Every structure is written in structure tokens, then in C-alpha cells.
Amino acid sequence: MRVFTAALATETNTFSPICIDRRAFEASLYAPPGQHPATPTLCTAPLTVGRRVAAERGWTLIEGTAAWADPAGLLNREAYESLRDEILDQLRAALPVDAIVMGLHGAMVADGTEDTEGDLLARMRDLVGPGVPIFAELDPHSHLTAKRVTAATALVFFKEFPHTDFVDRAEDLWRIAVDTLEGRVDPVMSVFDCRMIDVYPTSREPMRGIVDGLMRREQADADILSLSIVHGFMAGDVPEMGTKVLAVTNARPDKGAAMAREIGLELFARRGTFIMPQIGPDEAVAEALAAPRGPVVIADVWDNPGGGTAGDATVLLATLLAQGARDAVIGTIWDPMAVQICMAAGEGASIPLRFGAKSAPGTGQPIDARVEIVRLVRDAHMRFGDSAVPFGDAAHIRFDGLDVILNSTRAQGFDPSLFTALGIDPLAKKILVVKSTNHFHAAFSPIAAAILYCSAGTPYPNNPAETAYRRAPRTLWPMVPAPHGASIP
Structure with missing residues (x-):
């Protein structure tokens, strides 16, 4: 098997005054092919885990560029397009490949491209065609767009906040990739839109118990390949901002949709109870x-x-x-x-x-x-x-x-x-x-x-009900009290 892997990630607070260019990646992580260190950065674990998996199976791992910039404001257009095209050119040179495994963030926004991850994955899909599986690991503080779901075969998000599990989730992603390539599973993704935006620390209840429940479901049911809660990123003013639940199943979209809805409505029922109590x-x-x-x-x-x-x-x-x-x-x-x-x-x-x-x-x-x-x-x-x-x-x-x-x-x-x-x-x-x-x-x-x-000062837009969004939907809780209708408590 020939598998291409690369990473391109940052988190964009569209309200931040700190615009960034390519130098921000060079200051945090810019690793051309073969130059990534042995240890991962937050969104590059698919590459380092992939080295071990490929070595164990005798596969060829073709490494592209891995780039990460610390979160900031809008990404310069030339910086995004040059890094994107650098990775796409590397993929083009590597063809044919049997799979792609990517490290992404999910909340990157560039000047001229709101859905950068969707743009990159769609261009990769165009290059390899419909038969080559594309896998990616992402941060849950991201925007799960329809374009990404259409382009990818399976997406896996960190479960923990703090994100202590980025290596574990890369292991999950590679497990799904290996089982797909060796014919044991046929991943399909089902998404439920919670129609809300909140903050979900897993270091406290109720989120701790919900995440533990996700992992118990994964272990108990062979149909479930992965369950992810995509927290959303309230400082990202984009059209598909908000909390969503993603179920990846083995050819069971009906089961995945039902489970994603069940988990999503549980989150909605507990809205407003997740975030840590704050004092002045x-x-x-x-x-x-x-x-x-x-x-x-x-x-x-x-x-x-x-x-x-x-x-x-x-x-x-x-x-x-x-x-x-x-x-x-x-x-x-x-x-x-x-x-x-x-x-x-x-x-x-x-x-x-x-x-x-x-x-x-x-x-x-x-x-x-x-x-x-x-x-x-x-x-x-x-x-x-x-x-x-x-x-x-x-x-x-x-x-x-x-x-x-x-x-x-x-x-x-x-x-x-x-x-x-x-x-x-x-x-x-x-x-x-x-x-x-x-x-x-x-x-x-x-x-x-x-x-x-x-809570000291106001450097971050932390109250979605009052944030001056221009692009994000105004149909989410807490902007509106009952986005699912009166029948949902």
C-alpha cells in the first residue's frame, strides 16, 4: 500500500486583530517532507503514528509538508494557497496512492476561503478520484461542513478538552484506515446538527460522563467505528458554525444517524451547564x-x-x-x-x-x-x-x-x-x-x-447571544431559545 500523509492546521478567531502569514507557521511548525520530528504537534499526530503503522505493515508512507500555526486571526490568502498547493503538488507527484491520511484543525479561515479544510479535501478528492479513501483527524473546536463530509471517507475528532488524546485519536484514525484498506470495513459518516454553540470541558461533568459514554459505545458495538462531538468554535464567524455530532459506522448510516441524533439531543438538553463557573x-x-x-x-x-x-x-x-x-x-x-x-x-x-x-x-x-x-x-x-x-x-x-x-x-x-x-x-x-x-x-x-x-476583560467574543456575527447562523442556541422547536425541552 502507498499512503500519502500531510498536515495543515491553525485555528482562526475571525474577530482577532492578529492576522497571520506564512511566518506564523515557520515560527510554530513548518516541516517539509521527511523533516517532521519524531514527536507530534497537536494536529500532526496522523503523520507520526503513520510512520509506525506503515513500518509495521510494510507499507510505503509518503510524507508531505506538515505545517501548524498557533491560533490567531485571519490567515493571509497567499500563505494558505501556497501551503495548500505545496501539499497538493506533493500528492500529485506521489500518485497513484491507495489512501490519504491528513492532520487538520477544522477552524482555519483564510482571506478568500472560509472553508479551507473543505477546500483542501475537495481538491484532494478531485486528484485521486472517488475510489481512494481520504481520512483526517481534526480538533473538535472546528466547523464540520457539508463539503468536508462529502470529500472525506472518515473524520475523527479529538474527544478530550483539554486535548490530551490527539495521539490516541490518530491511532483510531489509522485503525479505520487500515481496516478499510484491508477490506474489513466500509466507513460511512452520519451527522446531527445540535443547533447550539457552547463550551464543553471534559475535565468536569456533565461532559466527562458523556465522553466516557461515547467510548463505551465504540467498544461495545462493532458497527460503530468512531463517535465524535464537534464542539464548534464560537469565535469563527462562518456559515456552518455550531456544535455537531459525527458517527462513523461500518456501512450503517441509519444506525449512525440515530445515534448521532440521540447524543446531540442529550447535549442540547444540558445546554448551558457545561462551561466552567467563572469569577471576576x-x-x-x-x-x-x-x-x-x-x-x-x-x-x-x-x-x-x-x-x-x-x-x-x-x-x-x-x-x-x-x-x-x-x-x-x-x-x-x-x-x-x-x-x-x-x-x-x-x-x-x-x-x-x-x-x-x-x-x-x-x-x-x-x-x-x-x-x-x-x-x-x-x-x-x-x-x-x-x-x-x-x-x-x-x-x-x-x-x-x-x-x-x-x-x-x-x-x-x-x-x-x-x-x-x-x-x-x-x-x-x-x-x-x-x-x-x-x-x-x-x-x-x-x-x-x-x-x-x-473572566477578565473582553479580548475574546465569549457570549454568542451578543456577538456581532455577520456570517454565522443566528438560528442557534443561545441566539434563539428553541432552535429545535417547542417539542424539544
Whole structure:
């Protein structure tokens, strides 16, 4: 068997002011054929898992380019089209192939192309014809469009949020691909539109139990090849935005449709109960200061670069200063210019510095302080499961009893190695502030005395009922109370 694999992924917050071009991929991950490292990045696990599967079966794996950019705003037209065409040219040169296995995200939007994943998959389908199966793994914070379902043979989405299972789901995808190529299964996809948009952390109920139920169904029923809940991405203003359920069955579309509907209506019945309870910055800082021991983790949930924001909000930092907090660390504030100034000054220098709150309204005010430059690190990385996540050149600064990490490549806080990379012991701090919605939870919960979810400022459009959508459907809950009709509770 000859199987082509590649990856092209980013998550587009269409409300974000941080437009990106090809340099954003080069800063995060750009790996031409054969140059992808042994460990996967979030959306490239199909490639690394594929290496092992192909080696075990004696198949030929033809690797195309793998490219990932950290979430941001609209993708430059030339950047998308050049990366897309690069991968398509590689596929064309590899023909004939027996299958395609892709790593995608599902919420990428480019100037001129709203449904980039649908565009790429459809062009691949045109190249290989109707008889060659196409498989892809995607992030659940995405848009499941009709064009993607038409072009692909089977799609598998991460089940967990935080996304700790991207390698496991790549294994699932390859299992379906192998069984298809060896004639044991005939995958068909069934989709149910929940007609809602919400946030679904699997680190808490009720989503934890729902996802566990999906996995029990997969294990108990041979007809079910995969079940996915596509959360949707509320910061993506596109026509097919919203939560959907996808069932992949072995030639049982009727059964898949019934099961997807059952799961989807269960989600709808519990709408509004999934998201983590949040408190304001004043309450969060006061509660953290009053805690008997640390570290207390405060998650700055809506200034999350993983959702496409800049990650430069200073609202929580200003609150810490106003309440006289000490022994706290902020990880991170994105400010490439401030990092450059610190790099020029050098470790140990004491300099006046203005940083933060440059990207957009609702992010607070820039901070002016005389800071000590404690440590400087070129090309800093943190862990996220099996991945190494870059956050660029970084500076650890200290002032007024507080520590702040400034970074030059936007990245949310995934793991305590974010702090240790800059010489900070997170266990020795009373308060750890991370800019993340929930991906931090898996790695920080084992060390945290408490976790507080904080809504600070408005860098992210987090209330769909009030968001000024131009392209997304206005027929979803919570924009309307009963999108399924009065008969559905």
C-alpha cells in the first residue's frame, strides 16, 4: 500500500486583530517532507503514528509538508494557497496512492476561503478520484461542513478538552484506515446538527460522563467505528458554525444517524451547564490571596492565545498590583517588542519598561514599571503531552514582588514547564496565572492547591447571544431559545 500523509492546521478567531502569514507557521511548525520530528504537534499526530503503522505493515508512507500555526486571526490568502498547493503538488507527484491520511484543525479561515479544510479535501478528492479513501483527524473546536463530509471517507475528532488524546485519536484514525484498506470495513459518516454553540470541558461533568459514554459505545458495538462531538468554535464567524455530532459506522448510516441524533439531543438538553463557573478578577485575586497554601492557579480564560487572542491582556496583572499581591507569576504576556528590549539590555539589568495591552480594546492598559531582567531564553519551549510547544524568545522580569514572563511567539499556558523554562519553580509560588481556557488543566491540576477560572476583560467574543456575527447562523442556541422547536425541552 502507498499512503500519502500531510498536515495543515491553525485555528482562526475571525474577530482577532492578529492576522497571520506564512511566518506564523515557520515560527510554530513548518516541516517539509521527511523533516517532521519524531514527536507530534497537536494536529500532526496522523503523520507520526503513520510512520509506525506503515513500518509495521510494510507499507510505503509518503510524507508531505506538515505545517501548524498557533491560533490567531485571519490567515493571509497567499500563505494558505501556497501551503495548500505545496501539499497538493506533493500528492500529485506521489500518485497513484491507495489512501490519504491528513492532520487538520477544522477552524482555519483564510482571506478568500472560509472553508479551507473543505477546500483542501475537495481538491484532494478531485486528484485521486472517488475510489481512494481520504481520512483526517481534526480538533473538535472546528466547523464540520457539508463539503468536508462529502470529500472525506472518515473524520475523527479529538474527544478530550483539554486535548490530551490527539495521539490516541490518530491511532483510531489509522485503525479505520487500515481496516478499510484491508477490506474489513466500509466507513460511512452520519451527522446531527445540535443547533447550539457552547463550551464543553471534559475535565468536569456533565461532559466527562458523556465522553466516557461515547467510548463505551465504540467498544461495545462493532458497527460503530468512531463517535465524535464537534464542539464548534464560537469565535469563527462562518456559515456552518455550531456544535455537531459525527458517527462513523461500518456501512450503517441509519444506525449512525440515530445515534448521532440521540447524543446531540442529550447535549442540547444540558445546554448551558457545561462551561466552567467563572469569577471576576477582583474576586479571583482576593480568593487566591486568602488561600491557606499555594500554588493557586488562576486561569485567564478569555485572553487565551489558543483561541486566537493576542495573549497580552494586563487586567489580572493590574488587579494583582492593586491588591498588593506578592509571590505571584504571570505566564505569559505576549509583547515581542518588550522582549527585544529586554534581550538588548541583558540579564541582571534594571530598566524602565512598558509592556502589554497593545492588541485590542478590552485587554487593560499597558504596564509601566522599572523591572529587573531575571532571565532571558532564546526559542523557549514548554510541554503539551507528547509535544514541545514553542513560545519564542522570552524574558523573565520581576517588579513589585511579582514575576512576569514576556514572550514573542503567542502560546497558551499548557504545562508547568512554561515556568521552569524561565527558571521559575511553580511549586514555590503562591499564585500562578496562566492564559488558557482549559488545556492547562491536565498538567496543572496535580500541582494546584486550587484552580480558579477568571473572566477578565473582553479580548475574546465569549457570549454568542451578543456577538456581532455577520456570517454565522443566528438560528442557534443561545441566539434563539428553541432552535429545535417547542417539542424539544
